Amino acid sequence: MNQQETYSLKPVGFVRSQLVRREDAPMQGYEGAPDVWVEVDAAFAEAMKGIEVGEDLILITWLHAARRDILQVHPRSDESQPLTGVFATRSPDRPNPLGLHRVRVRQIEGSRLKVGPLEAIDGTPVVDIKLVLAASADA
Amino acid sequence: MNQQETYSLKPVGFVRSQLVRREDAPMQGYEGAPDVWVEVDAAFAEAMKGIEVGEDLILITWLHAARRDILQVHPRSDESQPLTGVFATRSPDRPNPLGLHRVRVRQIEGSRLKVGPLEAIDGTPVVDIKLVLAASADA
Numbered sequence: 671m672n673q674q675e676t677y678s679l680k681p682v683g684f685v686r687s688q689l690v691r692r693e694d695a696p697m698q699g700y701e702g703a704p705d706v707w708v709e710v711d712a713a714f715a716e717a718m719k720g721i722e723v724g725e726d727l728i729l730i731t732w733l734h735a736a737r738r739d740i741l742q743v744h745p746r747s748d749e750s751q752p753l754t755g756v757f758a759t760r761s762p763d764r765p766n767p768l769g770l771h772r773v774r775v776r777q778i779e780g781s782r783l784k785v786g787p788l789e790a791i792d793g794t795p796v797v798d799i800k801l802v803l804a805a806s807a808d809a
Numbered sequence: 810m811n812q813q814e815t816y817s818l819k820p821v822g823f824v825r826s827q828l829v830r831r832e833d834a835p836m837q838g839y840e841g842a843p844d845v846w847v848e849v850d851a852a853f854a855e856a857m858k859g860i861e862v863g864e865d866l867i868l869i870t871w872l873h874a875a876r877r878d879i880l881q882v883h884p885r886s887d888e889s890q891p892l893t894g895v896f897a898t899r900s901p902d903r904p905n906p907l908g909l910h911r912v913r914v915r916q917i918e919g920s921r922l923k924v925g926p927l928e929a930i931d932g933t934p935v936v937d938i939k940l941v942l943a944a945s946a947d948a
Contacts, residue, residue, distance in 0.1 A: 720891075755859050766869075795857065
């Protein structure tokens with residue numbers, strides 16, 4: 671196991687949202703988050719071919735406002751809950767602050783996708799977009 | 810939009826599997842993939858607190874054998890299917906080769922987790938582990 675190696679992620683697009691502060695964002699998309707635009711970098715526009723309005727996608731984001739040095743949290747910031755390892759939660763604070771979001775495609779304009787609901791704040795980098803598998807319960 | 814920026818992912822663990830070649834791996838976990846051990850780096854063991862046998866987790870992996878320069882594929886490598894953007898598929902080949910896997914926890918031994926089924930090959934780096942949200946259809 672080589673623990674020294676690292677992998678380089680590049681943004682494939684960015685979230686444009688009315689949510690600008692982390693403290694204003696709901697914890698999950700289905701808790702009242704808005705629709706947003708995802709501006710996909712033109713260099714990756716070809717990779718969007720086949721995405722259709724009305725279908726669900728998984729977005730993986732880079733939660734740039736999160737902390738990477740936090741290993742345990744009180745779930746949902748509720749201090750009555752016991753400290754729990756971040757791998758057993760959906761805390762944005764974690765060693766690699768990846769966000770995982772299931773969203774519906776509302777509109778497509780060139781390489782911009784309107785999707786929602788999404789709790790990620792304005793400026794959040796998107797690092798991957800995936801089809802939701804009907805055969806799987808998951809993402 | 811700063812397209813030059815990159816983000817540095819570090820492995821939090823590695824997959825130890827009987828699957829050693831990409832061509833032997835099923836395309837999805839539920840297509841006959843084995844159970845595997847995930848060896849979590851001891852530095853992140855605290856982040857596992859609260860993970861329990863029998864529950865489902867999401868693993869995000871770094872698909873180290875994938876190609877990052879491929880933007881369109883024939884879904885499921887079936888050439889009768891039209892070329893489709895990788896963001897509308899689950900192809901491992903994509904600009905940021907992140908794998909997304911829902912698995913069940915079978916056994917916990919210190920900082921090792923036995924989980925399955927998992928189609929990722931032996932040596933695949935794990936970059937994140939997340940709780941599955943019961944309230945969400947997704948991951």
